Amino acid sequence: xxxxxxxxxxxxxxxxxxxxxxxxxxxxxxxxxxxxxxxxxxxxxxxxxxxxxxxxxxxxxxxxxxxxxxxxxxxxxxxxxxxxxxxxxxxxxxxxxxxxxxxxxxxxxxxxxxxxxxxxxxxxxxxxxxxxxxxxxxxxxxxxxxxxxxxxxxxxxxxxxxxxxxxxxxxxxxxxxxxxxxxxxxxxxxxxxxxxxxxxxxxxxxxxxxxxxxxxxxxxxxxxxxxxxxxxxxxxxxxxxxxxxxxxxxxxxxxxxxxxxxxxx
Amino acid sequence: xxxxxxxxxxxxxxxxxxxxxxxxxxxxxxxxxxxxxxxxxxxxxxxxxxxxxxxxxxxxxxxxxxxxxxxxxxxxxxxxxxxxxxxxxxxxxxxxxxxxxxxxxxxxxxxxxxxxxxxxxxxxxxxxxxxxxxxxxxxxxxxxxxxxxxxxxxxxxxxxxxxxxxxxxxxxxxxxxxxxxxxxxxxxxxxxxxxxxxxxxxxxxxxxxxxxxxxxxxxxxxxxxxxxxxxxxxxxxxxxxxxxxxxxxxxxxxxxxxxxxxxxx
Numbered sequence: 001x002x003x004x005x006x007x008x009x010x011x012x013x014x015x016x017x018x019x020x021x022x023x024x025x026x027x028x029x030x031x032x033x034x035x036x037x038x039x040x041x042x043x044x045x046x047x048x049x050x051x052x053x054x055x056x057x058x059x060x061x062x063x064x065x066x067x068x069x070x071x072x073x074x075x076x077x078x079x080x081x082x083x084x085x086x087x088x089x090x091x092x093x094x095x096x097x098x099x100x101x102x103x104x105x106x107x108x109x110x111x112x113x114x115x116x117x118x119x120x121x122x123x124x125x126x127x128x129x130x131x132x133x134x135x136x137x138x139x140x141x142x143x144x145x146x147x148x149x150x151x152x153x154x155x156x157x158x159x160x161x162x163x164x165x166x167x168x169x170x171x172x173x174x175x176x177x178x179x180x181x182x183x184x185x186x187x188x189x190x191x192x193x194x195x196x197x198x199x200x201x202x203x204x205x206x207x208x209x210x211x212x213x214x215x216x217x218x219x220x221x222x223x224x225x226x227x228x229x230x231x232x233x234x235x236x237x238x239x240x241x242x243x244x245x246x247x248x249x250x251x252x253x254x255x256x257x258x259x260x261x262x263x264x265x
Numbered sequence: 266x267x268x269x270x271x272x273x274x275x276x277x278x279x280x281x282x283x284x285x286x287x288x289x290x291x292x293x294x295x296x297x298x299x300x301x302x303x304x305x306x307x308x309x310x311x312x313x314x315x316x317x318x319x320x321x322x323x324x325x326x327x328x329x330x331x332x333x334x335x336x337x338x339x340x341x342x343x344x345x346x347x348x349x350x351x352x353x354x355x356x357x358x359x360x361x362x363x364x365x366x367x368x369x370x371x372x373x374x375x376x377x378x379x380x381x382x383x384x385x386x387x388x389x390x391x392x393x394x395x396x397x398x399x400x401x402x403x404x405x406x407x408x409x410x411x412x413x414x415x416x417x418x419x420x421x422x423x424x425x426x427x428x429x430x431x432x433x434x435x436x437x438x439x440x441x442x443x444x445x446x447x448x449x450x451x452x453x454x455x456x457x458x459x460x461x462x463x464x465x466x467x468x469x470x471x472x473x474x475x476x477x478x479x480x481x482x483x484x485x486x487x488x489x490x491x492x493x494x495x496x497x498x499x500x501x502x503x504x505x506x507x508x509x510x511x512x513x514x515x516x517x518x519x520x521x522x523x524x525x526x527x528x529x530x
Contacts, residue, residue, distance in 0.1 A: 022310040022446065034439065038288035045287040080443070092383035139476040157330075172458030173465055174299065176292040178345070183288065193437030197483040200438055218462040 007103055012145035013089040013141045015105075020080050021202070028262065030077035030204065031191060037185035038113055040102055043088040051143060058135055062124040067117060067184050068097065070210045071152050074113035076102065076263060077204060080251070083107040089145040096129045098140065101150035116152035127215070158211050158254040160239040165223035166194055170259050171216060180216040182222075182252075191238055191255050194226050199259075206260035207235075212253045216242045222252065234258055272368055277410035278354040279312045280370075285345050293527065295342035295469065296349070298457060302450035304379055305367055306332070317406060321342040323400055327389040332382060332449050333362065335475045336417050339378035340371065341528060342469060348372040354410040361385050361394045363405065366415035381417035394481070421517040423476050425504040430488035431459055437479060446480040447487075447517075456520050457501055459491050464524075471525035472500075475520045483505045487517065499523055 016039070021231030024035040048065070055064045078084040084106055091099040097118050121128040132140050136149050169190055177183040188210060216222060220242040229236045235256045238257035241249040272278050281304070289300040313319035313330070320329045343349040351372055356364040362383050369378030385394040397405050434455055442448040453475060481487060483506040494501045500521045506514040 021304070021307040023306045023442060023450070025443055026438070026446060027441050027443055032439070039286070041288045042286040155287060173291070173452075173460065173462050174297070174454045175456050176462060177288060178290055178292055178294050185288070189439045194436065197438050197441060237281050 006148050007087045007089075010145060010148065012143060013087050013148070013189065014050065015085050015087040016043050016046070017083060017085045020078050020081045022080055025080045026200065027197065028200065029080045031079070031207070033188050034185060036044075036184075037188055039086055039216040040070075040072075040088075040117075041184065043086045043102065043218055044100055044117065044119075045174060047088050050066045053136065053140065055144065056121075056135060057192040063130060063135055064124055064179070065098075065119045066119050066122050066179070066215075067212055069116075069118040069154060069212065070184070070208075071116045071154050072113065072205075072208045073115070073152060074204075076106070076112040077231075078104075078106060078112065089148060090143040091116075091147050091150065092144045093132050093140045094157040095131060095133075098132060101147060101152070103149055111149060112262070114150050116150060116154065118154075155209055155256060158209060158237060158256050160225045160227045160237045162225040162227050162239075164225070165241075166226045167224045169222045169224070171218050171220050171222060173218065176218050181217055182220070183217070183242075184210070184212060185252050186239055187212075187255070187256075188194075188224065190224060190240065191257060194224055194238065195236075196226075200262070202262055205257060207256075209256040210253055211255070212252075213251045214242075216252045223249065229257075229259065271413045272352045272354075275354065275410060275413065277408060278352050279308070279315065280350050280352040281308050281311070282348060283351045284348045285343050287345055288299045290345045291465065292462065293465065293469075294345045296344070298470070299450060299452050301337075301369075302453055303448075304351055305335075305353075305382075306449065307335075307341045308367065309365055309382065309384075312353050317464065318401065318405065318408065321386075321400060325491070326394060328386045328400055329389055329444070330363075330384045331387050331444070331480075332477055333335045333385050334381075334419060335449070336381045336419050337470075338380070338417060339471060340468075341371070341377040343369075343377065345373060349377075355408040355415065356381075356410050356412050356415065357448075358397050358405045360398075363397060367419070368414055371450040375413060379415050379417055381415060381419065383419075400454075420521060422473055423440045423474060423502055423521050424528065425490045425502045425519070427490040427492050427504075429490070430506075431491045432489045432490065434487045434489070436483050436485050436487060438483065441483050446482055447485070449475070449477060452487075452505055452518050452520070455487065455489060455505065456522060459489055459503065460493075460501075465527070465528055468524040469527040472520060472521075472523040474521040475518055476520070479507075479518075481517045488514065491497060494522075494524065 087103040102115035352368040367380035
């Protein structure tokens, strides 16, 4: 049995506290995906930095973490003016992957959301993943705290059947982060923008799953293929692909999104 | 003669301190426009909220501030991990307009940027501006602190000559803020995205001026007309227009952007 105290007193866990500023919100005044998503990534980065495993150099080559999978579940979205905290810890590591958990907590200490992420460490030149035990000489497990309060399960399979792109979106300067590729959170914005504003008057995201397959870069055009939610499958499932000059498409990410009625306060 | 102490000790000034988190930055690790812009708007909102003049209800009708003009000058962009502060105060008010200043200060207390904004208060139903002295019964001047350290001058005229749109961009859920319109900072992102990533390898924005003329809404397509910087005019000048179903265009904003060589640290 786990509780919030498991998180707050655990030296393997770091917690970052923020407030929803007036323009950190969507049009209904709820914390925006852009801000939440980037703070999740920041928390991961700061937690790993503090312990010295955010990036490493081995045999003269730099290695860095790339996000492979992200599952976000939110029961209640913080609103403008509210304080919230993001706690993060490493759950486990195995072969090429490290799993990292997050808890989203409101000002009263209630967990209102949880996140599971899976990361690989890639060679900065070849962009290929490397065995973590090789890179860290079997020392990476010292950071593993287990699941603690986190109960997120990843889906077995995310695949859209649609063969006609719903939207195409070029990529620009503002999409690119310090890793030199389109920021992971931009794909989420792109997915959510496939639904009209009117949908968000009555609905909010309750679960989102992103499977990052290939990087995209400024100049790529992203195409979104969407199977919208329907009676027999409550999740919308999407694929984003980039096209090259020969119009050959490469999958950049697969996504699933589930909506719930929007809570008004 | 003004100095930083004019700001820090003035009860009419509020200061908000932040740190550039890992994903608050552009691809070169400098504070992103998106984050800076939204924090400028937030600072204005929080400063006015604290003093009770952020929105008012008069004769049963709600009135709210809309941004009419924004001029941003930045000498040195804070980098990932750096602390920075945004100070804000009302400079003056006259007829329909209130001018608000901002100072951007680094962790050592040096002013690295300054901002001048001009706001009107509109009737939330008719979207028409109202005389401030009428709304506030001549009490608005009590908040006016004068220019203090702020030396920003607005341009007399911003007009692009281009007759061919360089880019078209639909508007989506993620573009809309709690005012129900495309967020003011999105137009800045859109303008800066008209320049390729390679431009930002060697350049950074040193001055940006936005003249907000008409609101746009989710579903509008924005067209960008740009006169790029050239030898005889160092500023890029742009216009963004929305088109209706009859393809009649309405100017949403006019912009000017000036670049300087990017400072590396």
